[in-house]
Amino acid sequence: MSLFSIFQIASSAMAAQSERLNVTASNLANADSATGPEGVPYRAKQVVFQAQPADNGLASVKVAGVVEDPSPARRVYDPKHPAADGQGYVTLPNVSVVDEMVNMMSASRSYQSSVEVMTTAKNLLLKTLTLGQ
Amino acid sequence: MADRLDALLQFNADALRLRSERQALLATNIANADTPGYKAVDFDFAKALSEASHAARSGSGALPAKPALLYRQPSQPSLDGNSVEMDAERAQFADNTVRYEAALRFLNGQIRTLLEALKA
Numbered sequence: 001m002s003l004f005s006i007f008q009i010a011s012s013a014m015a016a017q018s019e020r021l022n023v024t025a026s027n028l029a030n031a032d033s034a035t036g037p038e039g040v041p042y043r044a045k046q047v048v049f050q051a052q053p054a055d056n057g058l059a060s061v062k063v064a065g066v067v068e069d070p071s072p073a074r075r076v077y078d079p080k081h082p083a084a085d086g087q088g089y090v091t092l093p094n095v096s097v098v099d100e101m102v103n104m105m106s107a108s109r110s111y112q113s114s115v116e117v118m119t120t121a122k123n124l125l126l127k128t129l130t131l132g133q
Numbered sequence: 134m135a136d137r138l139d140a141l142l143q144f145n146a147d148a149l150r151l152r153s154e155r156q157a158l159l160a161t162n163i164a165n166a167d168t169p170g171y172k173a174v175d176f177d178f179a180k181a182l183s184e185a186s187h188a189a190r191s192g193s194g195a196l197p198a199k200p201a202l203l204y205r206q207p208s209q210p211s212l213d214g215n216s217v218e219m220d221a222e223r224a225q226f227a228d229n230t231v232r233y234e235a236a237l238r239f240l241n242g243q244i245r246t247l248l249e250a251l252k253a
Contacts, residue, residue, distance in 0.1 A: 002150075002157035009157065013164035020167075049168040056154075057174045057202045058161045110167055113219070117160045120230050124156070127237055128149075132244045 003128070005058055006121035012052070012060035013114040019063050020047045020107045024100050031095040034083045042093040044069035044100075069094055138247070140189070145240040147185040151178060151200065152233040158202075159226045162217050169213040173222065176200040 023045050030042040050064035071094045079088035158174055165171040181200035188197055207216040 002153040005157050006160040009160050009164045017167075049165075051165050051168045051171045056199050058157055059165060059171070060161075061164050061168055106167065113163050113166070113223070117163055117226065120226070121156065121160065124153075124230065124233055127234060131237060131241060 002058075003121050003125050005054070007118060009058060009060045010114045010118040010121070012062065014111055014118075016047070016049055016061040016063050017107045017111040017114065019066075020049075021104065021111070023047050023066060024104045024107065027095045027100050028097065028104075030093055031097055031100075032092060034081070034090055034092055041073055041091050042095070043073075044071075044093060044095040141247075142240065142243060143189045144186055145236055145243065147189065147197070148182055148236040149233065149240060150197075151181050151185065152229060152236055154200070156226070156229050156233060159222055159229060162205075162222045163219070163226065166215070166217045166219050166222070169215060171215050171217065173205040173207070173217045174202045175205055175225070176202055 027044045033042040036042050045066050045068055047066050048064045050062050051059040052062045053059045073094045074092040075089045076092055077088055078084055078090045081090045084090050155176065155178060158176070162173040162175075165173075177200070184200070185197050205216055205218075205221075207218055208221075209218065210216065
């Protein structure tokens, strides 16, 4: 029954989108973390989605991995900062707050879509159960 | 007698099965809206239903063939190779939902008609 596989597909999408939201939250929270546990600034992280094909064209989503953003760190002139180097520059994380806000909105919209898909599938199944009554 | 009943309900049962398969495909497209390189798929419902009813009429008793999947042609291609257009998919999903419910009602009506005939 195909309608049951919708639950699995939609829930995989919801799990993937919530992981993306988690990573976005981590990036936004650490947008100004000049030092991390190893003494280096935080690096922005991004999730990579991958389609996980099932039989006859259906595919769920999985998070293939969380990769570090390779873009260069932000350098800000602030000689008062304790982490400033000899020339007075502080190395800050390469988090782009605007990009992360866009990511957050996109993830939350996609999550909502999956919830609606799941609700529709549930309603259809419940109606199918009353067939012939 | 039983095969006549079966033949009567066959068309709408096929329609219902194909609608639920299409619903799952559209759910797949919506789920993979953010997956880079994913290509949206769908099938020609009218063609699949006519093939299924031909197969049922031939009476071979074979399991119905899976409908041939086609890639959707996006009107605005995206840079990451994903061809899901959320608005189009959502519209198709809503449309398919209503048509599934319609098939369900037709089937319910047929069953009710049969029951009335049995009671009389």
